[in-house]
Amino acid sequence: MNPYTHIKKQDRQVYAALEGEEARQAEGLELIPSENYVSLAVREANFSILTNKYSEGYPGKRYYGGQKYTDIVENIARERAKKLFGAQYANVQTLGGANANIAMYFALLQPGDTVLGMDLSHGGHLTHGHPVTYLTKIFKFVRYKMKDADTGEIDYDEMRAVALREKPKIVLAGFSAYPRELDYAQFVSIARSVGAYAVMDIAHIAGLIAGHAVKNPFDYGFDIMTSTTHKTLRGPRGGLILTRESEELAKKIDRMVFPGLQGGPHMNNIAAKAVAFGEALKPSFKMYVKQILKNAKAMEGVFKAANIRLITGGTDNHLLLADVFGSMGITGKEAESVLDEVGITLNKNAIADDMRGPMDPSGIRFGTPAITTRGFKEKESARVAELMVETLHKRTDQKALKKIHVEVKSLCKRFPIPKSFA
C-alpha cells in the first residue's frame, strides 16, 4: 500500500523524501533505543480529520464549540493512560517529553528553586538540567551520580547529603542512557526527608512499566511521572504527565500545560495516543516488553564475550551503553558512522565522566525496542550484536562491510515492519 497517493500527485519533493524514508526504515536495523514502529492504526489516528479542530481547554471545559468528538477522544486517552500506569490523573496534551518536563517544573517550582537530578554524563536527559537549556537560567539543578560506572550503583549516600545541603523542591529520577533499575524507595525517602516532590521521567521505560516488565515508581510513592509516548510505549510522538493521587497537583499541571505554556492541543495526536494506549493494554503488549528485555540480554552476552566494556556491566532494561573507545580505540562517532554504512542505526553517546567531547564521545548507545517490534527474538538479536562487533573490528575492510550489509538487509526482509499488533 502506498499511503502517499495525494502527496505524490501534489508535491513531488516531499513525496521523494517520504519514499526515501520508507525505504530507509524498511531496509535498515533501528537500534536507537528511543525509536520504534507504530501500528498503522496509530498512524491513521495521527493523520485523521481531528487535525482540523481547535480544542483549547480540557474535556467539558473548552474555549470553542464543536467538541463532542474531541472530548470523547481525549477522555479515552486519559482513562487508558491512568489504567496503564496506576495514576489518578493524566494530562495527554503535552507535545513531547521535553514539554512534559517543562510543564512539570513550572507547575511545581518558583524561579530560583532547586531540582536534584541525574548527572547528564551518567544517564540524565538534557531537560534534567543541561546548561544548554533555558531551564538552567530559571532553576538551579544539582546532581547525583553512579558510585561505580562498572556496576551502575547510584551513590544514594551522596545523593542524600546533596539533598540535605541543597534542599531541592523536586527529586527527579529518570534517564536517557542508564541501563539499570533505580532504587525507587531511596528516591522517595530522600525526597520526603527534605519535603520535595518525587518525580520520575519514565520517557525511556514507559512501555516497560506499562507492560509490567519493570517496577512502577508509583508503587513506591512517587508523586508524578512525566513521559514520552513514542519510545518503548510505541505510540505517536508526544508527551504525557501522570499524577498518582493529588488532585491539587494534577490541577496545577493541567493549568500549566494549558493555558500556561501551550495553545490548542493536537487532537489528532491525542487520538493516536488513545489508540496506542489501547494497544498497550492488550496482553500481547506484555509479551512484547518481556521480549525487549530478553533481546537486550542476548546482545549483552555477545558484547561481554567480545570483551567490549558495557557501562554498568550490562542491562536490566531495553538499552546498552558500550565504551567502544576504551575497549577498541574507536570513537563513538566513528562507530556510529561505520555501523550506519552496514545499515545499523544507533547513536554515539557520552559515557560516565567522559574525557571526550559530546560530538565525538567514547561510547555508543543502542537498544532493542524497534527490532523487537519487528519480531526479533534472542537468536536474531544476538546475531545483530555479532554483526556490530564484526563491523567495528573490520571497519576498514570494505569487502567485509558489504557482506555484513547484505546480511542486515536480508534480516530486515525476513522481519518486515508490522502493520498491526494483534
Ligand SMILES: Cc1ncc(COP(=O)(O)O)c(C=O)c1O
Ligand atoms: C528521559 C527523557 N526525557 C525527555 C525526553 C524528551 O522527549 P522529546 O524528545 O519528546 O521532547 C527524552 C528524549 O529523548 C528522554 O530520553
